[in-house]
Each structure stands twice: as C-alpha cells, then as structure tokens.
Amino acid sequence: MTEKMAATRRWIFLSCCIVCLLSACQLSQAQNRTFEIDYLGNTFVKDGKAFRYVSGSIHYMRVPKEYWRDRLEKMYAAGLDAIQFYIPWNYHEPEIGQYNFEGQRDFVQFIKLAQEVGLLVLIRAGPYICGEWEFGGFPAWLLKENPKMVLRKMDPTYIKYVDTWMDKLLPMLTPLMYENGGPILMVQIENEYGSFYTCDHDYMAHLRDKAREHLGPRALLYTTDGSGDGFLKCGTVPGAYVTVDFGNSFNPQKSFQPQRDYEPFGPLVNSEFYPGWLDHWGYPHSTVNLDVFSKALDLLLDYGANVNMYMFEGGTNFGFWNGANYAPYQAVPTSYDYDAPLTEAGDITDKYIAIRQVISKYKQLPSMPIPKNTTKTAYGKVEMSFMATVQDALATLCPKGPIKSQYPLTMEAIGQWQGFVLYRHTLLGDTPSEPKTLDLSGVRDRAYLMINQVPQGIFDRNGQKTMNITLKVNETIDILVENMGHIGFGSEMNNNSKGLIRNVTFGGSILTGWSIFPLTVENFKPSSLSGIYRDKPFRNGNLTTPSFYVGKLHVPKEPTDTFLDMSAWGKGQNLIMSSSMINVGRYWPYVGPQVRLYVPKPFLAPSPTINYIIMFELEQAPCDTADKCTVEFVDQALINATPHKPNFEREETKFSRKRISV
Structure with missing residues (x-):
C-alpha cells in the first residue's frame, strides 16, 4: 500500500468518525429537547424550564416565497417566540392523488426558514382549517366523489380521503417536531370543531x-x-390539550374560565387573538382600535397567558385561493393586512410598534433592527385595449371543447374546482314572442346572461334569480357562471356545489341540451388569438359582454412592489404575464372595500421582458374612449373605498332591460 493510499484511508476513517460523532451529538441534543406541560405549575416546560410563548400567525401560501424571510424576520424582531400557521389540504392535493409541495407550496422549507430565523412553530394541520380560505381547506373534488358525504364526521367516504391525506402530511412533520430537533412545538387537531354542528x-x-x-x-x-362551554363540549378530545380563542378582553380570568372548566391546571392559551378582523365585499373595512387591542394584549401577558395573534395574512388576493365565503360577498380577507401589525405588503404599522412595546415589558427584545419596508413604485398608467369576448376566446380557455349534457351539470361534476364555467343552450322549436320568465334560481354564485353574445343581465344567488325576456328560435343563450369561493365554515359547507345546481326554466319549461365549457382564464395569452374578432365587445346599456383587455407595462430596471388601481372598472380578475402567468386576484371596486390589488415584486420582470396586464372584465370596462381605457400602478394601497357606482342597476334591483339583437 502506498503512502498516498494510506493517507486517503486515514482521511476517510477520520471523516467517518467525525460524522458519527456529529450524528451522535445531534441525536443526544434531540433526545434532550423536550416540550411538555407542567400541570401543577400551570405552564409549558421547554428543555426543563418554564416557558411561555407569544406567537403570531402568518400563512406561507399567502406570502410570495421570495418574501418569506422578510416577513419572518419582522415577526422575530417584534419579540415573538413562535409562528402559527395552517396547512390547507386543497393547496397541496388539487386533484386526487396529485400532490404538490414545491416552490410556493414547500411548507417544509418555510418551517426550516422559521427555525433559522429563530422562531418556534405551532402547526394547525386540519384537515379542516377555516382560515378564510377556499372551502376551509377541503379540496372541492370531495364534492364530486360523493356529493352526499357529510364533512367533519365519521362519514366513510370523507374519512377515507382524510386518512390518505393525513398519512401523506403527518410524516412530513415528524422530523420537524421539537423533540426530533425541529421547531414544531405543538400540532392542532382539527380547528374550532366545537363550532360545527356534527x-x-x-x-x-x-x-x-x-x-x-x-x-x-x-x-x-x-x-x-x-x-x-358550548364550543368546548364538542371541540375537545382526551389526549389533546384544550386551548381557546377570543378577542379583546379586559377580564382575562373570565375569558379563560371555559378553558379552566376543561383544563383545571396547565398553561392558559389564547390561540387566536385578533388585532384586526376580516372584510366582506360590500361592507366597510373592519378595524380594531389600537389602544383597546394594546391594553387587552398587555392584560393577557400580565396574566401569564400564552398568546397567538394574527400578525399578518398577506397576499390574500392571489388568484382563486382567496378563500371567499359567499355570505353574501366575502372578500379576500385583506382587513387582516391593513388593520394588522404588518400590511399585505409586509409594511410596519403603528399596531406593530405597539405590540413590540407591550412584549418588551415581559421579555427582552432581539438585538436586531426591524427590517425595512420594501420599496413601492408608482409605474403610472397602462393603456388597455379590448382583445376578445369570452366567446371569442373559448377555444383557448377550453381547449378540450365543451361537455355535452341534457341538463346543466355542477362545476364539481365536470371537475372544475374554481373559476368560471360557460353554459350554452340553443333554443329550438316554436317560441311565442311574448316575454317569459327565465329562472336561474340554481346559480352559484353569480351569472352573466348573454344572447348571441349580447349581455342581458346579472343573476346572483343572494339577489336577482329571474328575468322576463323574449327568446327567439335558434338564438344562442350563454350563461357565464362565476364561482365566488366554496363556503368555508358552517353547516352550508355540506351544500357547496357551484355553477348551475338546478335546471334552468323558461316559462316554466325545463331547457335541455347544454354545452358546458369549463374555463381556465390562465390559458389566455395575447399571442393565443389568431386574429381580431371585432373592435369592441357587445353592449346593452352600460353592461358589456365579459371580455379580455390587454396592456403592456415596461419596468425599466429591477422591479419593486406596486399596487394596481382599477378604480373605474367593474368586476373581474387581473392577471399578469411576464415570464409566467400570475392570477393576481379579483377586483370589485364599486362594491369595495378593497380597491387596489397588491402586486409583489416577484410578479414583474424588467425590460426587455414585457409585463402583459390582462383584465378579465365581467361587467363594465371604462373603454368608451381610449384615454379612459387604462389601469394605473401606484405606490399606495387603497382598502376602504368605493370609488364609483356602476351605471347599471345593482343585482338587488330587478332588471327590465331592453332586448338588443345583433
């Protein structure tokens, strides 16, 4: 054996010894890591010492991955010990057996990053999460597998899929548990189950x-x-520690009494303490007084309680994952963002400073400075141009073509979990000329009626459902239905089908023979249309055919965060296509309160790449003249306004629209 070979063997042996020693050391450290409950001491015990956490909620799926560290560092700088977050089942299993834990969905990386920053973790694993999230985290394909299943109980179909999901999810958490060397202190069983009727x-x-x-x-x-006590009666289970949630309280002893009724000893825990509250479409922006909240937090910490508060939700307008509960118009819950310690864009607020000051009374704050807010840029106006009606783009939006059915099918029945479906019927036979009642009582949630592409009116599950109209033989009836989000809480979760859930009648007769187009708006690309179909959409009064409008934004250098203002537009969705297609979210400015959409830096690309701004406008585009057909990128949010009223009647008013033919 040569000296070189001997040296190599000695190096390999030494390396193996070092690896074994490190592994043994890590194993020893993991075995020494404990997180337990000292019932007699009324406290948690971490590594043998009494421990009280102050935690903040942040949702990885609502924050661009590129900003995870920024948001986590800001939470750590506030003096928080831990973060708490949900894991939405539907976000990771969008189709049965098709899992996605990559990129934005890589919660394991999010957990490891939190640990690297210095934060512990509390996991709310579901399977139900609520969280102002689409269907409370349930995948909508459950409704196709068995429309009669009862959620959140020992229904055989439901439990079969829950077990499959949990057998996938929980092993991913095991190595990240605190006793195994990770940052996860606790895992929640279900979520506020005591509020559900089952x-x-x-x-x-x-x-x-x-x-x-x-x-x-x-x-x-x-x-x-x-x-x-009424909630805890059904929501607790032996073997899982009982915690409660409540808002501002100046009497902690009274607020915690229900927990003490079930846990006479052990740490006091408020798992959801709210600096802000959620918004609904059509209602004023919700706020919680800063002084009231600060005083309540101070009292809780002085009482020795463990607290988790909603510090930040962020990015809630992203695409269809904006968790709308239709009751009647539940918006993306951006009130957490603008009345919370951190805004949707991650900016520090007065409430953040107040929380930090309260926490500083009870523990030493980190020595690190508070990270700076991100730069915001007003890129100015972008000229928009009409591109195509929804009918013009059908081949692109629904490349496989329509589904043929004698009667309308629900979205879930055709495998369309979010978004839009266009139902088409051609009237056959003899039709009297006098008006008859068209009944869309089965609309879920909002529909746009068109005859030969000409808009006739808007139908809404909580508003207008019928219209008197004259139909002629061989006319094409299109009904574009928008899913506003599966209901995410309450007993109506079990009656959650979308689209047209009942037959459509005209003059009392059922209309049969339907072509059903499941639409993917993300398929729309300016280059996907082979030619110009027409110069402008069809119009009936001030109501226009649902259509796509496109503009170009050039970013001269490195992009920054910005806000898209579409105050003069009606209702629809915004998409941005640069290196990829991003569904930025819904807009409905005349209803409010949210008017501008947050557009994070990662959504944009610098020149020479073109950022295509795409508006899928459902009701009324401000495009009578070219100078009005614009959107604007500004550097400020606008969360509490209704900048204009529509020029057509609201859906609460019965339409009696003049019939217009092509």
Missing part, C-alpha cells in the same frame, strides 16, 4: 389517534375552540 367525538378521537400514530407519543397535541 359534534362527532369519534371523529375527533380518530384524528387524534392518526396524529399520534405518525408524530409519536411525545408530540404535544392541542385543540382550539371559542371561549365558551
């Missing part, structure tokens, strides 16, 4: 046992429910 104790026990199977005997499990 009250199935076997179901909660099943979820507990499933979590214990994967996470091990040392994992600390917990439940969260409203602070009332």
